[in-house]
Amino acid sequence: MTKELSASHDQRRSQLLRGVLDLCLLALIGERPRYGYEFVEALTESGLDLVSEGSIYPLLARMERAGLVDSYRAPSAAGGAPRKYYRLTEAGAAELATGRATWSTFTVAVSRTLDDEQHSHHEQHGHHEQHE
Amino acid sequence: MTKELSASHDQRRSQLLRGVLDLCLLALIGERPRYGYEFVEALTESGLDLVSEGSIYPLLARMERAGLVDSYRAPSAAGGAPRKYYRLTEAGAAELATGRATWSTFTVAVSRTLDDEQHSHHEQHGHHEQHE
DNA sequence: CATAAATGTCTTGCGGTGCAAGGTAATAGC
DNA sequence: GCTATTACCTTGCACCGCAAGACATTTATG
Numbered sequence: 001m002t003k004e005l006s007a008s009h010d011q012r013r014s015q016l017l018r019g020v021l022d023l024c025l026l027a028l029i030g031e032r033p034r035y036g037y038e039f040v041e042a043l044t045e046s047g048l049d050l051v052s053e054g055s056i057y058p059l060l061a062r063m064e065r066a067g068l069v070d071s072y073r074a075p076s077a078a079g080g081a082p083r084k085y086y087r088l089t090e091a092g093a094a095e096l097a098t099g100r101a102t103w104s105t106f107t108v109a110v111s112r113t114l115d116d117e118q119h120s121h122h123e124q125h126g127h128h129e130q131h132e
Numbered sequence: 133m134t135k136e137l138s139a140s141h142d143q144r145r146s147q148l149l150r151g152v153l154d155l156c157l158l159a160l161i162g163e164r165p166r167y168g169y170e171f172v173e174a175l176t177e178s179g180l181d182l183v184s185e186g187s188i189y190p191l192l193a194r195m196e197r198a199g200l201v202d203s204y205r206a207p208s209a210a211g212g213a214p215r216k217y218y219r220l221t222e223a224g225a226a227e228l229a230t231g232r233a234t235w236s237t238f239t240v241a242v243s244r245t246l247d248d249e250q251h252s253h254h255e256q257h258g259h260h261e262q263h264e
Numbered sequence: 265c266a267t268a269a270a271t272g273t274c275t276t277g278c279g280g281t282g283c284a285a286g287g288t289a290a291t292a293g294c
Numbered sequence: 295g296c297t298a299t300t301a302c303c304t305t306g307c308a309c310c311g312c313a314a315g316a317c318a319t320t321t322a323t324g
Contacts, residue, residue: 012151013151013234013238014282015150015151015282015309016151018147018151019149019281023242023246024242024245024246027246036301036302036303037301037302046241047240047244048238048245051283052282052283053303054282054285054304055283057303058281059281059282061303076291076301078299078300079290079292080290080299080300081288081289081290081291081302082291083301084302100246103148105179106145106148107239110155110235112178112179113156113159113180114155114156114235116159116160146310147281147310147311150310150311167272167273168273168274169271182312183312184311184312184313185273185312186275186313186314187310189273189274190310190312191310191311194310208272208319210270210271211270211320212271212272212319212320213270213271213272213273213318213319214318214319214320
């Protein structure tokens, strides 16, 4: 019961990832071929923690099915199961470019809405001391 | 048929709104009391088009149930059904503050990932050799 | 009163997707 | 063999934006 409201922070992060997680993977793949397990670490380093394999692998599969990436296998350098590396296709590169633009436009619009204090509420130079 | 691929743009917008649409409403309500129908117009003005009533009303109901906002009825100035105005509660103001911080942190992390050309810029000047 | 238009509110059902949990497989060391 | 590590993949749930449409209230027209 107390949890229902305070779960909101991690909960929000999950929701925020929607619509942009695929773009992050695309961007990371654009740098160089990457394998699934690597994304979890890479995204954590970038400050996007809590992105788990349960999100990554299905998404990678979706993107491959959509023709945005393709893949090849290579033995692991660390010993263990062989890695499946993903590369950008042309369609993937195009989607990344489009997505970057969409993301940029979107964040500007949201940030403006969130920081709306300027246009409708200009503060007087005096300090407003009165409380109700 | 030509629509199938370009549907991804609107599709992405939908997903991007998750996790931040409630914050936008909270911010708008923070300025002054607002009624549901008004949000559609306000968000469109802010550049967030395509946000429809089917998103707004259920969300408003959820937020009221969560105690983030409360509401009162007032007759419409334009003639028609009475409006239901929403106001911020203390919990709502707190959620807004937390959410703004989360949003800010999140966008920085994503933007860094999307524009990652700098940090791995240490790539040697030689070009990659294609295998196969 | 009946009808319609305008203004708003609210509900239903669908679809996409992040994620916890759990399973599979390959390699290395004991 | 057995266990640990690395890595991949699947299932099922839960959440939420949204199109579509039902419903309520006021004003206007006749």
